[in-house]
Amino acid sequence: MASAHSRMRCGEFRTTYQADMTIFPTPLARQVAIVSVLLLLLAPLCLNAYYLNLLIQIGYYGIAALGLNIVVGFTGQISLGHAAFFGLGAFASAWISNNSGIPVFFSIPLAGLLTMAVGLLVGVPAGRIKGLYLAIATLASQYILEDFFARAEWFTGGSAGAMASPFSVFGYIMNSDQSYFYVVLFYVVLLFLAGANLMRTRDGRAFVAVRDHYLSAEIMGINLNKYRILSFGISSFYAGIGGALFGHYLGFVSAEGFTLLLSIQFLGMVIIGGLGSVMGSMLGTIFMVLLPEVMEFGVHLVGSNNTALTQALAYIKEMAIGLAIILFLIFEPDGLAHRWRMIKNYWKLYPFSY
Amino acid sequence: MGEAVQKTETKESILSINNIEVVYDEVILVLRGISLEVPKGEIVTLLGPNGAGKSTTLKAVSGLLKTEDGEVTKGSIVFKGEAISNRDPDDIVRRGIFQVMEGRRIIEDMTVVENLRLGAYTRRDREIKDDIDRVFDYFPRLKERTGLAGYLSGGEQQMLAIGRAVMARPEMILLDEPSMGLSPLLVKEVFGIIRNINQQQGITMLLVEQNANMALHCASYGYVMESGKIALDGTCEELLNNEDMKEFYLSGGDKDRKSFKNLKSYKRRKRWM
Numbered sequence: 001m002a003s004a005h006s007r008m009r010c011g012e013f014r015t016t017y018q019a020d021m022t023i024f025p026t027p028l029a030r031q032v033a034i035v036s037v038l039l040l041l042l043a044p045l046c047l048n049a050y051y052l053n054l055l056i057q058i059g060y061y062g063i064a065a066l067g068l069n070i071v072v073g074f075t076g077q078i079s080l081g082h083a084a085f086f087g088l089g090a091f092a093s094a095w096i097s098n099n100s101g102i103p104v105f106f107s108i109p110l111a112g113l114l115t116m117a118v119g120l121l122v123g124v125p126a127g128r129i130k131g132l133y134l135a136i137a138t139l140a141s142q143y144i145l146e147d148f149f150a151r152a153e154w155f156t157g158g159s160a161g162a163m164a165s166p167f168s169v170f171g172y173i174m175n176s177d178q179s180y181f182y183v184v185l186f187y188v189v190l191l192f193l194a195g196a197n198l199m200r201t202r203d204g205r206a207f208v209a210v211r212d213h214y215l216s217a218e219i220m221g222i223n224l225n226k227y228r229i230l231s232f233g234i235s236s237f238y239a240g241i242g243g244a245l246f247g248h249y250l251g252f253v254s255a256e257g258f259t260l261l262l263s264i265q266f267l268g269m270v271i272i273g274g275l276g277s278v279m280g281s282m283l284g285t286i287f288m289v290l291l292p293e294v295m296e297f298g299v300h301l302v303g304s305n306n307t308a309l310t311q312a313l314a315y316i317k318e319m320a321i322g323l324a325i326i327l328f329l330i331f332e333p334d335g336l337a338h339r340w341r342m343i344k345n346y347w348k349l350y351p352f353s354y
Numbered sequence: 355m356g357e358a359v360q361k362t363e364t365k366e367s368i369l370s371i372n373n374i375e376v377v378y379d380e381v382i383l384v385l386r387g388i389s390l391e392v393p394k395g396e397i398v399t400l401l402g403p404n405g406a407g408k409s410t411t412l413k414a415v416s417g418l419l420k421t422e423d424g425e426v427t428k429g430s431i432v433f434k435g436e437a438i439s440n441r442d443p444d445d446i447v448r449r450g451i452f453q454v455m456e457g458r459r460i461i462e463d464m465t466v467v468e469n470l471r472l473g474a475y476t477r478r479d480r481e482i483k484d485d486i487d488r489v490f491d492y493f494p495r496l497k498e499r500t501g502l503a504g505y506l507s508g509g510e511q512q513m514l515a516i517g518r519a520v521m522a523r524p525e526m527i528l529l530d531e532p533s534m535g536l537s538p539l540l541v542k543e544v545f546g547i548i549r550n551i552n553q554q555q556g557i558t559m560l561l562v563e564q565n566a567n568m569a570l571h572c573a574s575y576g577y578v579m580e581s582g583k584i585a586l587d588g589t590c591e592e593l594l595n596n597e598d599m600k601e602f603y604l605s606g607g608d609k610d611r612k613s614f615k616n617l618k619s620y621k622r623r624k625r626w627m
Contacts, residue, residue, distance in 0.1 A: 205472045209461055216459040219416060220522065221447030221476040276463070 023196045040185055044178040052177040054289060059184035060245040062285040065269040066195050066278065067238025072267070073275035074199065075231035076211030077126070081138040082266045084145035085236045087258030089115045089243025091149065091156045094164035094253050104167045104248055108187075112240040118145075119236020123229035142260055149255035161254035164247040175251070184245055191238060196278045198234075207231060208276070268325045274335025283336040291324060292317040365393035368526060368558050369415065369451075374429030374439070376407070376414050378422065384410050386582040387429070392526070392560050397552050399561045399569040399590070401603060402579035408562040409456060411579070412528045415560070416453040417443035433526075448476050450525035454518075456534060458511040462504025466496055466514060469503050473518030482521070489517035492547050509540040516544070520551060526558040533565045541565065545572045566603035570594050578603075 024030035044052060068082045093111035097104045122141045126134055149156045156162050166175035167183050174180050198204045209217035210227050218224055247253045265288060273284020295317050303309040332339055369392040376385040385407045392398045400408050413419045414426050415438075426439040438446055460469050470489055474482045490497040493513040499506055503514060512532055519527045532548065533541040545568055552559055563569035570576055570590045578586040578599070586598065593599050 202471070202475060205464065205468055206475060208463060209472055212461045212463055213459050215418065215421065216455060216461065218421065218443040219418060219447065219453045219455060219459075220473060220518070221444045223442070223444045 023193065023200065037185075037189060041182075044181050049177050052181055054293065056177065056181055056184050056249060058282075058285050058289050059181075059188045060242045060249065061266075061269065061289060062188060062242075062282045063191050063245070064239045064242030065266055065273065065285045066192060066281040067235040067242065068266045069270045069273070069275065069277070069281040070195065070198070070207070070238070071231045071235035072270055073277065073280075074204070074207045074211060075228065077228060077231060078131070078135045079138045079232070079235065080135055080260065080263050080267075081122070081140075081142035081145065082235070082239055083258045083260065083262035084142045085115050085119060085239035086243040086246070086262065086266075087149060087253075087255070088118060088145060088236075089240030090164070090247030090253045090258075091162055091243075092240065093244035094162045094247050095155055097165050098163070104165055105169055108167075108241060108244040108248070111244040112237045115240025115243070116233045116237035119239075120229060120233040122236075123232030126232055127225045127228035139260070142263055146255070146258065149258065156253070156255055159255070161252055162247075164251055164253055166251060167248050180249055184249070187241060187245060191241065192278060192282065195238075195281075199278065203227075203230070211276075265321065268321060271325060271333075272328045272335055274337030277335065277337035279340075280335050280337030283340070287324070287336065288321065291320055295320050365396070367391040368394040368434060369560070370432050371411070371415070372430045372432065374414060374431060375427050376410055376419065376424055377427050378424045380423075380425070384424070384582055385414070388579070388582070388584055389429075390577050390584065390587070392558055393575070394558055395552075395556050396575065397549070397559045397561055397573040399563055399573035399576045400579060401563060401566050401569060401576060402585075404564075405581070406579040407582045408579055409530055412453060412530055412560065412562055414439070415446075416451060416528055417441050417446045418453065444476075447522065447524075451528065452519045452522045452524035452526070453528040454515050454530060454532065456530040458508075458515045460503045460506075460511050460514050460518070462502060464503055465501065466499050466503055466506070469514055469518055470521050473521030474523075476522055485521055485523070489520055492520070492551060493517055508535050509537070509544070512536060512544060513547070516548065516551070520555065520557070524557060526560065529559055529561045531562055531564060533563060533568060541568055548572065566599070570604075 022030075024033060040055075043055060047055070064082065064086050067085075068079060071077050071079050089111045092114045093104070093107045096102055096110050096114075097107040102110065122138070126137050129137060150158065152158070153160075166173050167180060168174060172179075174183055199208075206217065206222045206227050209220065209222055210224060210231075214224055217227075243258075269284035269288045270281060271284070272287050273282065274280025296313060299309055299313050299316060328335065371388055371390050373387050373389050374385055375383065375387060377383050388407070388411055390398070390400070390411075400411060402408050410419070410424070413422070413424065415431055415433075417438075417440075419425060420440070420442070429439075430437050431439040433446075433449060433451060436449070438449065438451075461472065464472065467486060470486050471482065474485065493510075493516075496510060496513055496517065499510060503511065506514060512534075516527075516529070516532065529548070532544055536544065548559065548561070549572055551557060559573075561569055561573055570593055573590050576588065576590050576593045577584050578593070586593070586596070588596070594604070
């Protein structure tokens with residue numbers, strides 16, 4: 001029977017349960033991931049500071065976006081306070097390394113854990129409420145933390161801000177874009193692999209079950225409260241690490257940076273990238289970081305001597321973000337990750353349509 | 355009815371519900387004193403019209419009432435000698451009762467295997483893979499479906515929901531309308547498999563059904579509910595031959611429709627109860 005069929009591969013077929021559960025869906029995906037990490041390792045050698053800066057931004061925002069995706073995309077909760085946790089991570093890492101003599105190398109993960117603890121605390125009431133009420137509760141946590149940043153001078157330096165010492169390993173100080181890039185890349189690879197892996201485990205499946213059918217989840221023995229709180233904790237951990245990397249990159253942390261607007265931008269990254277997709281978190285971040293740059297480039301291209309246009313640049317950037325979110329919600333609610341899957345499926349069967 | 359009670363007493367019952375009342379939102383009284391016994395290793399069916407409280411009874415056992423603002427206010431539910439009324443659903447699953455909810459409720463965004471693994475959430479042993487194979491032995495057609503569970507047909511989703519219950523290795527499964535929305539042939543197939551699982555795995559089942567004929571042929575003992583009370587109970591042979599059952603649930607015993615005066619109807623009797 002089988003020999004009568006053509007041997008041409010016309011799709012990815014899995015024949016074992018293991019194949020259904022791998023981190024990378026296809027062998028090609030694994031190879032692409034490895035090659036792109038190798039290429040990124042070479043990036044500091046051939047890219048200038050501008051592009052490296054963009055890549056580093058994509059790195060630390062991407063980590064935070066993945067954290068938000070775990071709570072919003074995978075567990076189906078909502079969080080409007082993600083920027084505050086991002087900021088808490090930045091301040092915490094600066095504070096730990098300045099005041100306790102712990103090197104930055106260790107203060108970054110410690111800041112992640114501290115932020116996670118605060119996130120779990122916020123998760124305790126948030127675990128009991130849903131929908132709009134949860135949105136308001138997380139909004140409250142955003143404002144409480146923002147207020148805390150402005151007032152707690154012992155921790156954040158108040159309105160003056162906090163200095164964050166540079167990252168160093170074995171006495172070698174990594175404060176240039178070239179060297180810091182590797183630090184960020186290390187955390188991105190580590191945390192994205194951890195995130196993809198989390199979704200293959202018993203706990204990852206429990207998150208998705210809580211999102212899709214909380215009644216079915218309960219009936220299978222999953223404790224809803226526990227997983228809602230846990231998702232806030234894990235998400236805060238990612239935000240804390242992202243924030244700490246941000247703080248040590250800039251060398252200075254000020255309370256003004258972590259407003260509600262940044263929280264909304266994180267939500268935008270997750271929605272544009274694709275809710276419930278690990279790779280989508282990265283795609284959405286790339287999109288959101290590059291969009292203002294592309295707008296700026298476009299404005300300069302169209303009218304470098306048109307003063308009205310260049311003056312309006314700041315507004316154009318913000319409007320573009322809003323427009324992008326709206327267009328994605330209308331035309332591609334599943335985000336870039338879904339669009340990518342459709343392109344892949346099209347080429348898999350090319351030249352046949354299905 | 356006297357004989358029936360004796361029969362249940364001879365077998366050790368794994369679940370007994372003693373005169374429970376269930377109130378929703380602290381005002382709506384739904385169950386008004388329900389008592390039933392489920393003997394270990396048997397299939398017991400719970401029949402009745404819409405709104406009689408069948409699903410509420412199951413939810414009272416599985417603990418799901420809490421999420422719907424319901425509460426067991428009187429009576430007790432005893433499983434393996436321990437009172438389990440008003441406990442959390444996850445606690446009850448760990449004690450060995452697994453509910454297959456009405457309308458399947460599988461996780462559409464997961465594959466078949468992931469859904470089955472999710473069913474085994476409460477387990478941490480290494481035999482999960484063997485159990486997945488066993489579920490595929492019961493439902494061979496599930497093995498061929500590799501995509502997301504949301505793309506399965508209704509019947510396959512129902513099979514997956516039952517398979518997911520088996521994965522938890524429960525001692526008792528509560529089945530809420532497994533025949534809902536299935537073609538008659540598929541209903542036969544699913545009920546056949548339910549019996550197989552009952553006999554081979556020794557899992558006790560409490561089966562809520564609208565398809566009275568099918569349920570009575572599958573189960574060994576039956577209860578009929580009406581507006582929050584047990585109206586009738588007996589072994590399935592007794593119920594199949596009961597005139598009232600024939601009239602109301604089994605599409606008429608005699609071909610010519612009788613006058614209500616001639617019926618020794620439990621519906622009329624109920625009024626002075």
